[in-house]
Amino acid sequence: MKKIIYLIFPLLVFMLGCKKDKVESAGDFHPRIFDGGLVFQSPSRIIKEGESAVYNRLQYSPAPGAKMKVSWKVDGKEVSTDTAFTFTPTAGGEYVIKLEATFNGQTATRLSKVLVSPTTYTPKPSPFVNMSYLSDGGVAANVNWVNVTHVAFNGARVLPEGGVDFSKGNQNQNLDEIVARGHIAGVPVLLGVSGRLSGVDGWSLYASSDFGSVITDVAKRAQLVQTLVTYVADRRLDGIDVMMTDLGGGDVSASLAAVGPFVSELKAALPAGKLVTATVTVNYLHWDYTDLSKVDWVNVHAFEDGNHVGPGATLGQQSSLNWMISGAGIWRNKGFAANKIVLGMPAFGLRYLELDGNGNNLSWGSYNYLPFKDILKADPTAVQKEFTGAIAKGVYFNGIPLVTQKANYIKQNGFKGAYLWAGDYDGEGDNSLMKAISQILK
Incomplete structure (x- = not known):
């Protein structure tokens, strides 16, 4: 029985290594983003200026590394390459948060709009x-x-x-x-x-x-x-x-x-x-x-x-x-x-x-x-x-x-x-x- 186990273990390692090599080398493999925290479930969020919109509990396939790149963008400008992101606006307005996961030239994306209520504002002038x-x-x-x-x-x-x-x-x-x-x-x-x-x-x-x-x-x-x-x-x-x-x-x-x-x-x-x-x-x-x-x-x-x-x-x-x-x-x-x-x-x-x-x-x-x-x-x-x-x-x-x-x-x-x-x-x-x-x- 021990001999069988000793034989199976190296075989599994070999198979997993082959699978990993296959994923990392496959040009047609599309990366995936798993939203475990359901942070992208709603297409938009509404917060007040000074509050934060947190995007976490996310998982990626393949895992982020040398070939798998993560990018967070606010209104098209990259602001982070971490696996999670906290958006804390300093002014009112509507912002587009975009998460990109890129692997071998292919990109998975998630989008979220954040509407931020400003702390102060100036009423527009009108005689009526x-x-x-x-x-x-x-x-x-x-x-x-x-x-x-x-x-x-x-x-x-x-x-x-x-x-x-x-x-x-x-x-x-x-x-x-x-x-x-x-x-x-x-x-x-x-x-x-x-x-x-x-x-x-x-x-x-x-x-x-x-x-x-x-x-x-x-x-x-x-x-x-x-x-x-x-x-x-x-x-x-x-x-x-x-x-x-x-x-x-x-x-x-x-x-x-x-x-x-x-x-x-x-x-x-x-x-x-x-x-x-x-x-x-x-x-x-x-x-x-x-x-x-x-x-x-x-x-x-x-x-x-x-x-x-x-x-x-x-x-x-x-x-x-x-x-x-x-x-x-x-x-x-x-x-x-x-x-x-x-x-x-x-x-x-x-x-x-x-x-x-x-x-x-x-x-x-x-x-x-x-x-x-x-x-x-x-x-x-x-x-x-x-x-x-x-x-x-x-x-x-x-x-x-x-x-x-x-x-x-x-x-x-x-x-x-x-x-x-x-x-x-x-x-x-x-x-x-x-x-x-x-x-x-x-």
Whole structure:
């Protein structure tokens, strides 16, 4: 038995040596990179300036040596030849990390993109606010950063007990990416805070008083303020928009009266330079707002007049130029200077599903709202219209001609700017309402 073992061992050594020689001499052998740590599993990473992206637990075949070369490159420039690499950026931006393993003229590669949120940035100059307000389903890819001066993300839903649901922004680092790309582009990013919303139009869920019940309770309001201030600091946000168009249940008058103290406490608790704004109504509820003097500006929900919904309502444009002008007048009469008013425009349309015998809206359940981008899918020519009959019983909306008229009114009358609800409903390229607005307010 010992003789057999003595004979087998030299044979195995000989075979392994032959195999190694064959690998090292084979011109058609392609090197391989084994990602044991799954560091390349995600095509991109998002980190803050000062943090590091670590690439380790990698194995190579053949093993790195005289003939097997390893190269790490950042944006095409070699920075290391080690088997592992730690990328610690010193500035914000988007970087491409490339790993190359070369053997006998053949190269295996792995790629990773790293988006780095800068520690500091300079907001780009603009005489007007052009704000894309993203719904909680919005992502960074929904924003053309050239067309905006500010972005708000409705990523904080207040819960009845006083806590906050941040899940829509935290999922897949969604808000981190929005902030990083915004700051790289010189665009401040605000956190939109609301209760439960009804859907596309961004109004309140009927009879919901989650937000109002919290801000009318002094202790819960203080807790909410601290929760939001901490989140703003952790996520490097530039401020908060208190989205008060969603108060639709409970004691609405008391809730609206609590908006003033709430924004004042937020402003006092946030670091100097952080923005606090409020999205406000133009319906009968506007009488119940208390002192909003601490806000940097108000975002006026100056669309959806409510005259074209309900049983027997005549069909028509619910977000006209005249309705926006009247909404602006309400807040001017409440003592706000024009340069502290940002006027809202809709990136969605009113869709009629059923009509009565007179050709009017049938009932409270016979209409809904459709994002502008979905209107364009059904009718590509809608971008230059205000109505299309190609969908259900017809859809009324704001196309480029109407938002252009509105933007000209804002510019000619010295208002602070415009916001679009919601930015993730908008069209793309030349079909973008935000682009049309920004071409005037620049």
